[in-house]
Amino acid sequence: MRADELRERYLKFFEGHGHKIISGSSLIPQNDPTVLFTTAGMHPLVPYLLGEPHPSGKRLCDCQKCIRTGDIDDVGDSSHLTFFEMLGNWSLGDYFKEEAIAMSFEFLTKYLGFSADKFSVTVFEGNESAPADKESVKIWKKFGIPDSRIFALPMKDNWWGPAGATGPCGPDTEMFVDTGKPTCSPDCRPGCSCGKFFEIWNDVFMQYEKTKEGTYVPLKQHNVDTGMGVERTIAMLQGRATIYETELFAPVIKLIEETSGKKMSADIGTTRAFRVISDHLRSSVFILGDQHGISPSNLGQGYVLRRLIRRSVRYAKKLGLGMGFTKPVAECIVDNYKHVYPELNINRDRIVMELVAEEEKFENTLDRGMGELDKVLTQITEHNQKVLSGRVAFRLYDTCGFPLEFTEEICRERGISVDKKGFDEAFEKHKEISKQGADKIFKGGLADHSETTTRLHTATHLLHKSLQIVLGDHVKQKGSNITVERLRFDFSHPAKMTEEEIRKVETLVNDAIKRSLPVTMETMTLEEAQKAGSMALFAGKYGEQVKVYTIGDYSKEVCGGPHVKNTSELGRFKIKKEEASSAGVRRIRAVLES
Numbered sequence: 001m002r003a004d005e006l007r008e009r010y011l012k013f014f015e016g017h018g019h020k021i022i023s024g025s026s027l028i029p030q031n032d033p034t035v036l037f038t039t040a041g042m043h044p045l046v047p048y049l050l051g052e053p054h055p056s057g058k059r060l061c062d063c064q065k066c067i068r069t070g071d072i073d074d075v076g077d078s079s080h081l082t083f084f085e086m087l088g089n090w091s092l093g094d095y096f097k098e099e100a101i102a103m104s105f106e107f108l109t110k111y112l113g114f115s116a117d118k119f120s121v122t123v124f125e126g127n128e129s130a131p132a133d134k135e136s137v138k139i140w141k142k143f144g145i146p147d148s149r150i151f152a153l154p155m156k157d158n159w160w161g162p163a164g165a166t167g168p169c170g171p172d173t174e175m176f177v178d179t180g181k182p183t184c185s186p187d188c189r190p191g192c193s194c195g196k197f198f199e200i201w202n203d204v205f206m207q208y209e210k211t212k213e214g215t216y217v218p219l220k221q222h223n224v225d226t227g228m229g230v231e232r233t234i235a236m237l238q239g240r241a242t243i244y245e246t247e248l249f250a251p252v253i254k255l256i257e258e259t260s261g262k263k264m265s266a267d268i269g270t271t272r273a274f275r276v277i278s279d280h281l282r283s284s285v286f287i288l289g290d291q292h293g294i295s296p297s298n299l300g301q302g303y304v305l306r307r308l309i310r311r312s313v314r315y316a317k318k319l320g321l322g323m324g325f326t327k328p329v330a331e332c333i334v335d336n337y338k339h340v341y342p343e344l345n346i347n348r349d350r351i352v353m354e355l356v357a358e359e360e361k362f363e364n365t366l367d368r369g370m371g372e373l374d375k376v377l378t379q380i381t382e383h384n385q386k387v388l389s390g391r392v393a394f395r396l397y398d399t400c401g402f403p404l405e406f407t408e409e410i411c412r413e414r415g416i417s418v419d420k421k422g423f424d425e426a427f428e429k430h431k432e433i434s435k436q437g438a439d440k441i442f443k444g445g446l447a448d449h450s451e452t453t454t455r456l457h458t459a460t461h462l463l464h465k466s467l468q469i470v471l472g473d474h475v476k477q478k479g480s481n482i483t484v485e486r487l488r489f490d491f492s493h494p495a496k497m498t499e500e501e502i503r504k505v506e507t508l509v510n511d512a513i514k515r516s517l518p519v520t521m522e523t524m525t526l527e528e529a530q531k532a533g534s535m536a537l538f539a540g541k542y543g544e545q546v547k548v549y550t551i552g553d554y555s556k557e558v559c560g561g562p563h564v565k566n567t568s569e570l571g572r573f574k575i576k577k578e579e580a581s582s583a584g585v586r587r588i589r590a591v592l593e594s
């Protein structure tokens, strides 16, 4: 079964079970300063998992593009990816364990044809915070899964969330398919990383809320949040040993083979290079081509994108691919996915332009790195030494993108070896630090929906409208990011705003606040919303239900909320900074003063 068919079957199946198919969201989270990218289907749904009513009801399903870069250094093995698609179904206070498991089981066995005999599941074993999930065990047994294939595991394996420090979370039950490989040890069981058991689906039962104090209290609304990885599932269905052998990667691999004249399977190093290039450029194409696409930079998401591109360029050099190789590869990826993600085709030129520009920039860094290495090598020779320190080799790797083998090769020509152990140590230390960074941002929590951020959210709508009044209708939201301290708003506008324009916008927002305008919400289809003159940021599916927030006679915008009830709750609006964000995009930071 191909990915196209899997997506369609999944969504149709859940639609048949009363779920509304909703559009997947942007890869760049909006109004959520605590995560860099959307990492799971549930991210954009957090407000609804916390009780905000969803315009499409209580049963939802979708296919969500996700980026996870915590394990970037592991990409190149058979299973780690930085971009993947997640199919998900949700119950927002509707069905719970029994129905969720029944649907998962039915879909896997009847619709995908996985044999129930090859199937293992894991459940939560219980601890002092929450009891063992005996219910799930009972349900799985009812479907004929014997005790010998039900594994109870601790919280670190079978508990999902909260995605932030606090919030909805609960035990999960994960479904594994046996690949038929021999067990790696007597303890080998689902969850083991040897590759015998392949996890394809996770049903999370969000029945608890983790409080600030670290305790787990039962949630009023019992939710179900599930996630099935598209790449992994089709790899299993197609009997492939790795995800790179599926049609989602095959055209790119073929193109790289033809261009480089090398076979992917030639040796371990070559295989790894092929995998890194095709994974990283796929992620880069999706980030650049996103509806809120961003550019490479030295900060946040832009930095992750830069690392992905540079890493693929480095590996491309190993294969002997020349400058500009990103263009045909990116075009191949766009063509392979454009029927599912039309935004990639719409942004095709931008994707190619940014990739090639970053390739060129990196080329210059490489020159600088060569200069630096040359200097160090001369010093070493002058001091009659024979070894380049691991620290220097790692610095060249980290800041100039020099692969260790590349450095070693140059050193060898001058009769110098590289302290590999020192390099590995520096690398491990760096991995530890970047993992901590990734954990921190993840643990920092998802967007909080406190009163302060809610107020800033409403102020953002007023700002958006006021900018259109003062600067013109070409002003469109390009990004929004809200923390408890401030709002940040990116919008299309070709020039720096004058002092006078800034003052005018501030005055308009403050006038709207002073007029104590009511904020109301209606649910309607996207087409109706557009007809009613609402600003809408996303192109959803035809007939999809959306929420429209109206602020008195001032603004009408499609938005998930939440918002204040009346603008009088906002306080005084002040623009703190107006600056360039990227070409043709300006950025405003503003606050509400009480």
Ligand code: SER
Residues within 6 Å of the ligand: 039, 040, 041, 042, 088, 160, 202, 203, 204, 225, 226, 227, 228
């Ligand atoms: N949120 C869960 C996961 O990411 C289920 O979708 O696995």
